[in-house]
Amino acid sequence: xxEKSLLRAGTMxxxxxxxxxxxxxxxxxxxxxEVSPINPPIxxxxxxxxxxxxxxxxxxxxxxxxxxxxxxxxxxLQHNFDFYSWLTFVALNWPAEGSAPIGKGPRPGGDARTKWxxxxxxxxLSDVMLPNGQRPxxxxxxxxxxxxxxxxxxxMVIHLIEEAFDQPFRSGPLIDQNGNYALFDxxxxxxxxxxIVDNTLYSRAGQRLFTQGxxxxxxxxxxxSPGVPPTPPLGIVNFPKGSQxxxxxxGTMxxxxxxxxxxxxxxxxxxxxxxxxxxLVYTAPKNGKPGSCVEKKLGLVGFxxxxxxxxxxxxxxxxxxxxxxxxxxxxxxxxxxxGRKFNFYDPACGDGKCPVNQTPPQPWDxxxxxxxxxxxxxxVRIPLPPEVSAGARALNDRFHGLDGVKGTVWxxxxxxxxxxxxxxxxxxxxxxxxxxTYLANTTLETYSQGDTPLSSSxxxxxxxxxxxxHVPAVASDFTFTLEKAQ
Amino acid sequence: xxxxxxxxxxxxxxxxxxxxxxxxxxxRADDQADMDAFxxxxxxxxxxxxxxxxxxxxxxxIRQVYFxxxxxxPKFNDLLKIxxxxxxxxxxxxxxxxxxAEIRYLARNIIIAWYLGAWCDPADLAANPPPDPxxxxxxxxAAYTQGWAWRVAQAHPMGYSxxxxxxxxxxxxxxxxxxxxx
Numbered sequence: 106x107x108e109k110s111l112l113r114a115g116t117m118x119x120x121x122x123x124x125x126x127x128x129x130x131x132x133x134x135x136x137x138x139e140v141s142p143i144n145p146p147i148x149x150x151x152x153x154x155x156x157x158x159x160x161x162x163x164x165x166x167x168x169x170x171x172x173x174x175x176x177x178x179x180x181x182l183q184h185n186f187d188f189y190s191w192l193t194f195v196a197l198n199w200p201a202e203g204s205a206p207i208g209k210g211p212r213p214g215g216d217a218r219t220k221w222x223x224x225x226x227x228x229x230l231s232d233v234m235l236p237n238g239q240r241p242x243x244x245x246x247x248x249x250x251x252x253x254x255x256x257x258x259x260x261m262v263i264h265l266i267e268e269a270f271d272q273p274f275r276s277g278p279l280i281d282q283n284g285n286y287a288l289f290d291x292x293x294x295x296x297x298x299x300x301i302v303d304n305t306l307y308s309r310a311g312q313r314l315f316t317q318g319x320x321x322x323x324x325x326x327x328x329x330s331p332g333v334p335p336t337p338p339l340g341i342v343n344f345p346k347g348s349q350x351x352x353x354x355x356g357t358m359x360x361x362x363x364x365x366x367x368x369x370x371x372x373x374x375x376x377x378x379x380x381x382x383x384x385l386v387y388t389a390p391k392n393g394k395p396g397s398c399v400e401k402k403l404g405l406v407g408f409x410x411x412x413x414x415x416x417x418x419x420x421x422x423x424x425x426x427x428x429x430x431x432x433x434x435x436x437x438x439x440x441x442x443x444g445r446k447f448n449f450y451d452p453a454c455g456d457g458k459c460p461v462n463q464t465p466p467q468p469w470d471x472x473x474x475x476x477x478x479x480x481x482x483x484x485v486r487i488p489l490p491p492e493v494s495a496g497a498r499a500l501n502d503r504f505h506g507l508d509g510v511k512g513t514v515w516x517x518x519x520x521x522x523x524x525x526x527x528x529x530x531x532x533x534x535x536x537x538x539x540x541x542t543y544l545a546n547t548t549l550e551t552y553s554q555g556d557t558p559l560s561s562s563x564x565x566x567x568x569x570x571x572x573x574x575h576v577p578a579v580a581s582d583f584t585f586t587l588e589k590a591q
Numbered sequence: 592x593x594x595x596x597x598x599x600x601x602x603x604x605x606x607x608x609x610x611x612x613x614x615x616x617x618x619r620a621d622d623q624a625d626m627d628a629f630x631x632x633x634x635x636x637x638x639x640x641x642x643x644x645x646x647x648x649x650x651x652x653i654r655q656v657y658f659x660x661x662x663x664x665p666k667f668n669d670l671l672k673i674x675x676x677x678x679x680x681x682x683x684x685x686x687x688x689x690x691x692a693e694i695r696y697l698a699r700n701i702i703i704a705w706y707l708g709a710w711c712d713p714a715d716l717a718a719n720p721p722p723d724p725x726x727x728x729x730x731x732x733a734a735y736t737q738g739w740a741w742r743v744a745q746a747h748p749m750g751y752s753x754x755x756x757x758x759x760x761x762x763x764x765x766x767x768x769x770x771x772x773x
Contacts, residue, residue, distance in 0.1 A: 535754065538650065
């Protein structure tokens with residue numbers, strides 16, 4: 106019985122894994138190349154083999170897609186995806202300039218400006234979805250007039266649009282222990298940017314044309330990148346995919362988008378405990394009020410990365426956060442929080458005065474700080490399934506002990522988990538049956554932690570509902586960025 | 592160490608190699624054997640393909656919820672014995688031919704669990720007449736959304752859908768895709 110069951114499990118594992126790969130047992134086709142003009146070939150993708158020695162793990166090379174080693178079932182696949190997440194986090198946070206590796210930068214805690222903050226690697230959403238549907242340009246910083254006198258090397262403009270302070274579906278802002286609003290920002294890499302531009306998805310008018318299939322070279326079709334052939338008039342949003350080199354084909358990076366959360370660092374807060382940026386928080390003119398630009402030192406508290414790959418057309422959803430954001434629910438219940446310091450929790454404030462995980466009272470105005478009446482968010486982390494948390498914790502321990510992370514700002518960041526499709530080829534569930542079923546970041550989905558279907562945070566379940574902004578809208582391939590088109 | 596590549600997995604070699612070489616044959620726990628039998632029984636009772644009831648990669652793991660509920664019933668082990676035989680049963684009618692009403696209604700409750708995510712007290716089901724309304728418990732939020740009744744109806748639970756924007760303008764998925772084996 107044992108051997109038969111094992112073989113059956115292995116065969117079923119192959120079936121499940123083949124489903125994960127979106128392949129067919131009857132097909133012996135080579136891995137299709139994902140290379141295209143906007144998804145250039147990459148020959149040196151991170152091999153991301155979790156059996157590699159620790160000494161080679163901290164590298165600036167981003168995985169083009171997960172690699173799968175020692176696969177025996179759900180837990181081992183989760184482990185592979187979590188490992189891929191850590192490599193992605195390290196590589197994206199590699200210093201943007203100079204030759205120093207991660208953790209050896211010039212700032213406190215070995216911090217440095219990161220690759221994802223550099224406009225040659227990632228663009229902020231506000232620089233893609235421009236006013237009046239203007240065509241965005243890669244690589245050019247957009248500094249509003251109100252910020253120019255304060256601008257300088259390494260500074261980052263944060264546009265204070267609603268999404269910059271109000272969590273998804275207007276579930277509310279997050280207020281830190283100093284009464285300041287947490288700030289959120291969305292960025293995308295070049296393949297994702299190029300797909301949006303080449304398919305004129307950066308404007309409502311362009312989205313309408315895209316879905317009407319007007320990319321036929323006709324005179325009134327919007328212009329595209331020089332030398333780029335017209336996109337086939339499919340009208341279905343389908344971002345480019347990442348793929349590992351295989352079968353003689355080069356790898357590709359595919360679309361990768363980030364959502365980050367920052368907290369305002371106040372005097373007395375140790376910058377060596379955070380990756381920091383010198384922010385220029387810009388508020389556009391509105392309703393007769395002039396625009397403004399305020400300088401703020403910001404500390405990273407949350408980091409989402411979503412990466413579309415050939416094996417995960419539902420994307421892979423990675424989330425990290427600062428280790429001191431909020432206590433675990435069980436620690437609160439077992440009175441293990443006294444004397445500890447958190448970014449979004451006060452151990453001295455009881456339930457009666459500081460209700461847990463509750464939306465702040467309205468009105469919400471991020472230009473009014475500190476938040477009125479001394480209000481501060483009281484956030485507690487709702488646990489994931491124990492086997493999911495344990496796996497992430499084990500990898501956190503492993504990476505926290507590596508040179509470049511240990512003893513640096515980056516040791517203050519931990520993987521929460523990685524959500525991935527267990528059945529990417531599932532014909533009736535376009536979310537691909539995600540694992541873990543629910544996943545939330547305490548700074549980015551503060552108020553939707555839990556395990557209630559469609560109410561609690563699931564990256565894929567939520568993003569599966571994303572659409573374009575034009576009318577009639579169409580599904581937008583798991584990204585809400587297109588609904589910001591003007 | 593076998594590295595999983597698409598080619599090796601498609602050939603089935605890697606899966607077998609990983610399974611055979613890297614994972615020692617585990618001793619079969621009673622729980623796992625009982626779970627296997629429970630799944631065989633569930634397939635026989637519901638008509639839903641077993642790989643649909645319990646996919647190999649199963650993050651939802653609703654089978655565990657129903658299994659845990661069922662095995663707390665004092666007649667659960669009797670149910671397993673009847674199924675296992677000898678002779679090994681092949682048809683769910685073996686339960687409904689039983690003289691013991693509690694076994695018949697436990698089997699019926701397992702059907703209700705898989706289809707509706709609900710659990711009734713078998714004693715209520717067996718009562719003549721049964722209570723009206725019939726008391727029941729939705730076993731978990733996932734049990735509600737995973738109910739097979741919705742899929743058999745080629746629909747989705749009220750307030751929950753995995754389908755993408757605009758699905759309502761398309762034909763429902765074929766029944767065979769939803770429940771398998773049709």
